[in-house]
Amino acid sequence: MAKLFESIGKLGLALAIGGSVVNSALFNVDAGHQAVIFDRFRGVQEAVVGEGTHFIIPWVQKPIMFDCRSRPRNVPVITGKQRSFPPTDLQNVNITLRILFRPVSTQLPRIFTSIGEDYDERVLPSITTEVLKAVVARFDACELITQRELVSRQVSEDLTERASTFGLILDDVSLTHLTFGKEFTEAVEMKQVAQQEAERARFVVEKAEQLKQAAIISAEGDSQAALLIANSLMEAGDGLVELRKLEAAEDIALQLSRARNVTYLPSGQGTLLQLPQ
Incomplete structure (x- = not known):
């Protein structure tokens, strides 16, 4: 009986040793990883081991894992x-x-x-x-x-x-x-402010120049109109004055017709409100 237990003990020890050897001879490479095998006698192997379960020689070879994902x-x-x-x-x-x-x-x-x-x-x-x-x-x-x-x-x-x-x-x-740095950021801001001020000043100058041109054109127009009127008076004599009287009378009649307190329009030269002849 004692020999039987001794045999069972030896068998169990042998199985344990064998299981340990088999377990050390297997290794797993996870998804997204690859392994390089280092051999104690031949150095680093050129072949790269991919995903899965693989065999190595225990105590002689060693796997080095690398993560190949981004x-x-x-x-x-x-x-x-x-x-x-x-x-x-x-x-x-x-x-x-x-x-x-x-x-x-x-x-x-x-x-x-x-x-x-x-x-x-x-x-x-x-x-x-x-x-x-x-x-x-x-x-x-x-x-x-x-x-x-x-x-x-x-x-x-x-x-x-x-x-x-x-x-x-x-x-x-x-x-x-x-x-x-802080100094450079402030310098950039100052430069941008200076550029904006320069743009604003240029706009003001351009606006003043436009107003100046408009004033010159208006003055030239008034001068030309006055010259034309003077020439007309010299050429037409009293005809132009009579035309202006008629235009004034027409305007006065129109204004009086719209007034509430006026029920008729006077006839004759009174319509011109005693305008000078």
Whole structure:
């Protein structure tokens, strides 16, 4: 009986050891991940292991997991920029870049060997700062505000090309934050106010010029009218005066006909209210 229990104990121990060996020989790769196999005798294997359950040699091989999904990262950068108007000293520009990145699956062994598992911490801040400073140097401070879309596109193109040398893919690059120092912001506001005042002054000058031209034209018209009347009087003699009397009489008759207290119109020269002959 004792031998039977001893045999059962040995069998159980063997099964436990065997289960432990089998369990250590299996590993799982989750969705969106891939694994690189490190062999103690042959180093990092070139083949990349995809999703699912796989076998390895226990105590000889070790899987290193990599997340191959797009991940966001915000990289803040402070760089100097020449102002576009006085004073002309350097102005600090605070820029924050948002990056969606992922590694190239086929280059995971090289990334692990040359950079390490924390490749994003080692690569992205340095190349982002390098590219941003190079691009910002091509624009003055005002252009960074007015041509922000062009700046963002240029940063995206240069940074994508730079990241590809490290085996990284950038799915999206965008400028999420761009600010200047307090002094520069105040200078921009002062410049805008000065431009608005200049526009207002120009409008006032143009308006005065228009009024001046209108006055000149009106005076010329009055002078021409007076000249024409004088010439008519010289040519027509009393005929023009008689015409003006008739026009005045017609106007007076019209006004009297509308008055409430007048029931008839006087005849004769009284209609002209004793106008001088």
